[in-house]
Amino acid sequence: MSTDAGDRLVDGYSLVVFDLDGVIYLIDRPIAGAVEAVARLRAEGRAVAYATNNASRRSSEVADLLTGMGVSATPEEVLTSAAAAAELLAQRLPAGSAVLVVGAEALRAEVRAAGLRPVDSADESPAAVVQGYGKQVGWAELAEASLAVRAGATWVATNTDRTLPSGRGPLPGNGSLVAVLRTALDRDPDVVVGKPEAALFATAARRAGQGRALVVGDRLDTDIEGARRAGLESLLVLTGVSDVAELLAAPPERRPTYVSADLAGLFDPAAVVRVPGAAQAGGWSVTVTDGGGLELTGAGRSLDALAALCAVAWATAAGDVVVRAGSPEATEALTALGLSD
Known part of the structure; x- marks a missing residue:
């Protein structure tokens, strides 16, 4: 099951707050699907914002950079840690x-x-x-x-x-x-000032008014933890820093609401999963081995396997998690998730 109701993830939110590095672009090039995702949100009349810890560009420069990549953005939609830090100092000095x-x-x-x-x-x-x-x-x-x-x-x-x-x-x-x-x-x-502190996301959330805001990020230690501190739900995309191994070992304060391979998860229910799932769901079963690792058996979508692995790993494991396959289909799923036996 990809989301609670099987509907598009984005339909549950009035504002989508994007991290930039690893989500929208990588250094100076847009990540595959990012331009199309933002354009689709715009076409549907949905509000967007960009929150970045990168203090090497001003909001106007970030907006120009995004626009030059084909990603629509205005300076008012960009929240940077540089501007937030300067604002904080101006209030104190x-x-x-x-x-x-x-x-x-x-x-x-x-x-x-x-x-x-x-x-x-x-x-x-x-x-x-x-x-x-x-x-x-x-x-x-x-x-x-x-x-x-x-x-x-x-x-x-x-x-x-x-x-x-x-x-x-x-x-x-x-x-x-x-x-x-x-x-x-x-x-x-x-x-x-920046993530994982809540200030950037809290500022963005206020712009949503009475609606709900979804944070989309690629880092558990900044984007996801920052979203949780701000009381917001989050989507982890696997296009940047954090990977599945890090996700399985994540402490409670760094656990996202949803996971998808990329921004397609905003629109395609089959491309996103809520975590954690159940230990036996989606055709998969996860058990704890005698050595304290996890064994995945069964067959189904790799994202459903991930949700099941999160359920057991987060309930029983501390630190790095060793996962092994108990079926040929599980081997394929673990390979797709970037995990090895």
């Missing part, structure tokens, strides 16, 4: 306060637009340090940030994504750079 910026030019622009003064050196006595992803960030910038925080500056991180997706595989994200300062300072940031 007097106008014109110095803020040491570690990150891309887009973050500096957001800080400036918020009425604050971006600086590069701890010698300028910044009231705060704001840290976001930037390809150029190196030791010198991190050293200045370390000195400023030790001198009493508030430390704000736009996000703590450990990695970001690329066509060559996961690359170090802002969370990895934050970890450098965390090690040097032996403390955590004072504030983390």
